[in-house]
Amino acid sequence: MNRKRYPIWLAIPGLLIYITIFVIPTFASFYFSMTTWNLKTAVFTGTENFRTFFTMTSTRAALINTAIYAVVTCSAKVIFGLLIARYVCSGIRSGNYLKIVIFSPTLLGNVVIGTAFQSVLEPTGIVNQALSAAGISAVRFLTDKSVALAACCAIDIWKGMGTAVIIFVAGLSAIPQDYYEASAIDGATDLKKFTKITLPLIVPTVNTVLTLSLIGGLRDYDLIYTLTGGGPGYSTEVIGSVVYKLFSRGSYGLATAGNVILFAIVSVIVFPLNSFVGKWEERL
């Protein structure tokens, strides 16, 4: 029996758009990453750009910082996001109000947040004023090498928490109340309910948040760049900011190579992670 299909030409408009704005640029960037390119003429240099990219001092720092930044912000968003979502869904009266408050930073642009926090965190900014009122000496949040990356992570967590919480709230409200009622009749404690009902059923949502925030963390640079410009020294340099600086110096080929490397890193980490969590989900 012949299954009836839509004629192929129906897909053509969508396919054309997809090919022109995604497939062609992606493959073009693979090509340009192997050239020295001044936007007009591209000279093929093979894998030279990739080798150069990894020899740069800034890149070595950036790879480590990107890993720390992505892992810290992603795990914080998953753990605290779930706890906060559990709290706002627990039937408290201010639940809806809290959802709005927690979500609102997400509406701001990264550059806006970066600029605002720059003045909040400066040596005479309000955070340090509060600290000094409490008798704590001023902290150079954005210009001290040992603190700057942590400060960037904290701000990103504050900003990205809203999205995580909203996704978790959706996930939590999809769990049927019957399970909780049944377990309550059997005498389950709140902790038991959380570990035996909520957690297993929320795993698909965890997977979503984990994937989204990890990809976001690996690619993020605009927030960091406005906060610290990658400094002090290379202490908050991430792959995105290295690429940005190369682009603005006109090293388009090398910068594109950096982007391809970032693309590869994201793919190598995220796809296996996704399928790993997926399998874990099936087992539960």
Added chain:
Amino acid sequence: MKRLATMILAAAMVVSMAGCSSSGSGASGTAAAENESKAAETGKETQDTETQDEETQQETLAGGADFTGITLNIAHSSTGDISDAYDAQFAAFEELTGCRIEVEHLASDADESENTIQVRAATGNLPDIWQNSIGAKLQNISPQDNIYDLSGQKWLSNIVDSYREIVTDNETGAVYAVPATTSNVAGVFYNRNVYGDLNLEIPETWEAFLANCETIRAESDVVPCASPYSTPSGVQILFLAQYYYVQNENPDFAQQYTAKETELHESEAYMRGLTKMYDIWEKGYQCEDPLSLSFEDASVQLANGEVAMLVCRTNVMATVEELAGEKIDHIGFFPLPDLDSQSLGVATWMPAGWVANKNISAEKEECVLALLEFLTTSDAIDAYCTKTTPTGAFMLNGVSLPDNVSTAVTEAQSWVDKASSPVMEYFSDIKGSNMATILQMVGTGDYTPDQAVAEIEQDNAIDAQQKGIAGW
């Protein structure tokens, strides 16, 4: 139904009448503008005869042309006073010729705005006129393909020779740019009151400079040397200003370096620039947190006498005028000291240039040229000076600085004639993407000068390779 039709008809009549009246007033408006511009020209002629002979060639401005209906797009990356000054110039030109000028603001960061222009050049989307870096950086935009060649224009003689040289292609003789704003002179700006109170003398060697710092620290609460390292531009000035001494040591340094015939660490003068930054940090003469000190805060502190010295460029005086105008004369200038008093000199930045799109449409061509010509006349400079006090030379013949220029700027200008050199970027465009970061690390003690130069060389090599410069 009948009522609706009546209303539509009535509405149509009103609209068409409004159309008539507006086109009528438009016509009379143009006539008025013409009259005005004629009046302006006669006014200008009388003014010209009053001023010196040098300006007689300027009377041909726009030939009384009327450019009503033409709209020019102009892109630049200047902000604040300078941007206002440009607007005043454009408004004067609009009034003179009836054309319209639309200004587009690019990112204020130099690297970023250059990048934007380059991308737009590659996609055939350049504005009619834009502000471009000059000297070696002109090459980045492939001027022969993108920039209108001004050679042969009579009014080019309005521009001083030293500026015309760095906007001229030596092989083809093409001239690409007219100066947009004023030059910048780099050196040490100091607070006269602090120097007076402590009986300090103007240092003529780096040792004397450090000795002054020591005295200031020992005998007062004043910070000896402000170090606004929070921005990429702030952290590079001292180091780039050292280039006067580098070219004094070897006049062909930039050319030889570009051709990879010499290395940065082989120039003692180049290394001394890094050492100076390191000295200020090592001996603790700078403020507590250089990486969060902004240029604006540093200039106010200097005017207030909270810091004694600040290595920067004359454009700092515009900031001082805006933020602490009454204290502007507390500030003086001396060249960045080096080995001895005989070799003292200053490094300069030439003003960025206005360049025109080579592929401009025929109807706009005349208007664009008239505007570029206008920008080299004293009328344009007068308009400029209504918005800001210049902090350097205009690089135009027959235009002198107004009387209200601050003394520090006058002192700095006096060194330009005596001993000066444009900074290295006008002769060699090799500069890695991490220069500012590396200098921040020198200025906060993370790198010694030797470590820094090794990394600058490595970083620059990548840039040169990416630019495809021969020999790298």
